[in-house]
Each structure stands twice: as C-alpha cells, then as structure tokens.
Amino acid sequence: MANMSLEEIIKATYNDPSKSGIFNNAAQVWNHSFFWKCLKPNGGGQPTGALADKIQADFGSFDAFIQEFKNAAATQFGSGWAWLVLDNGTLKVTKTANAVNPMVEGKTPLLTLDVWEDAYYIE
Template sequence: MGYELPPLPYAYDALEPHVSKSTLEFHHDKHHAAYVSKYNEMIQGTEFESKPIEEVIKAIAGNPDKQGMFNNGAQAWNHTFYWNSMKPNGGGTPTGDLASKIDADFGGFDKFAEAFKSAGATQFGSGWAWLVLDNGTLKVTKTANADNPLTQGQVPLFTMDVWEHAYYLDYQNSRPNYMDAFLKNVVNWDFAAQNMAAA
C-alpha cells in the first residue's frame, strides 16, 4: 500500500515569482519524491505497511531504531502539508474565525507574523516553522529536520519549509526575504482555517 507522492495542488509556475517553477520542480519531483520512495521501501513487509502515514509517524517518533523510517515518513508528510500551505494569490491576512483567533491568542496579526518569522529565522539549520493549535490555543512552533507537531499532540494548521532547498534557487542565503514573500504572497489561509475548523 505505502504512501503515494501526491501531485502539487497547482501548476509548477503558479507561485511565481515568489516560488519559482525550478524550485518546485526540484523540491517536489526530486526531494519530496525521494522521501516518499525511501519511506515506502522501509515500511515494505512491516507492520506499518498498511497504516496511515500519520499513525506511523506518531508510533515511531523518538524510537532510535526507527529513526530512518521516521525521517523519511515525516518528511514525506511535512512536504505534502507544505504544498497545501501555499496557493497562488495567497498571503495577506486571514479572515473569519481564524483571524479572530489569531487576534485573541497573539494580540493581533502583526504579532503573529513577527513570532512566525522569528521561528523561521531562529531555526538553526534545516527545519520548519508552524502555526499549530495546542490544547485549543494557537501557537507558533519550530521543528528541526523531519520533526513535526503531530508527535507533540498538536494540530498543525500550516507550515513553512526553512530547509535551504526550499528557497535557495530564488533567494540564495536570504531566508528572511523568502519568509516575507511566503506570508505576503503565498500562504494559504483557507487551508489553515479548514484545519482549525476540523480540529
């Protein structure tokens, strides 16, 4: 059964100029595909083969004997979540319940944006910045490498990839410019709102 590499939810050039076609081709077709392929190889013939990937990630998190399986499985899941966290003509500010919740839990959108960009900027090396629901409260978190909020009992609403391959072709070493462009132009607030409503 395994986990299938999902297609991007938009055309490769749909996020230009903020995320280039070249970046998405490399990132989705090479990096993401490799994680999916390795994960499927590792679960073949094991008890995890027929289980949903989220269940496997939670079950093996922190198990040193399953670190390789976790890394590839979590990265496969994280990337799928990341593609959905972006959309053409996205960005700006959220509306409705999500906007009200951000105001209530962060003290306004600007304070949320500051916290989110700080999480991305201070994630040393490779990792992710997240907006999560944690026991009913919105929080900004960051995780290193393949780690994700599912293993902490949190509900991820959206994520920003801060591995260098996510932005280097477009922004070189300027992670702050990539993070600005992500929030202003591509973040998918509808996806975040759906995840919050489903929680």
C-alpha cells in the same frame, strides 16, 4: 505498518531509534505534502472569520503573529520547519528541527514554512 496512515507511522516511529529512517522519510513526506497545501496561487493576505478572531485572541494581532512566525523561521538553526499549531485550544508558533512534526507532541499543525536550506539558498 502497511495498514497504518502516514500520521500513525510518524507517531509510532518518532521515539524508536531503530526506526529513525522510517520516521524521517514518513515525516518529510507528510511535512512537504502539507507545506504544498499551505501555498496558493495569488494567496496571502489576512485571514477572515474564526481564524482571524483566534489569531487576534491568541497573538494580539495578525501583525504580531506574522512577526512571531517570521522569527521562528529565521532563528531555526539548521534544517527544519516553522509552524502555526493548535495546542490544547491555543494557537502557537513553534519550530522543529529536521523532519520533526508537532503532531508527535500532540499539537495540530495548521500552517508550515519549509526552512531547510534547499528551500531558499539558490536563487
């Protein structure tokens, strides 16, 4: 595995119980690194251009997307992640438990929200 990318390690170890420790650590490194890239000082607001058009086409409106994304995050039981993914050309909202990443199902992560309790339980 020394010459594999993090994504390759995640995909190669996902369904191998003997490598669950490797999977969990590799996936959490990827998930957290991606999460931090999704944040931007003074960011926020509605997207423009092709992404805005795709959200409109696949969710009906930006507000509908936001509601679905919030619902995925709020209803994730236990630790996990809420995701905006590209799945066979369609934008979808999904959620995963623990370290699981949508890439193991062939989906492309575009946005994530950390819903592990350490992300929000202490103010």
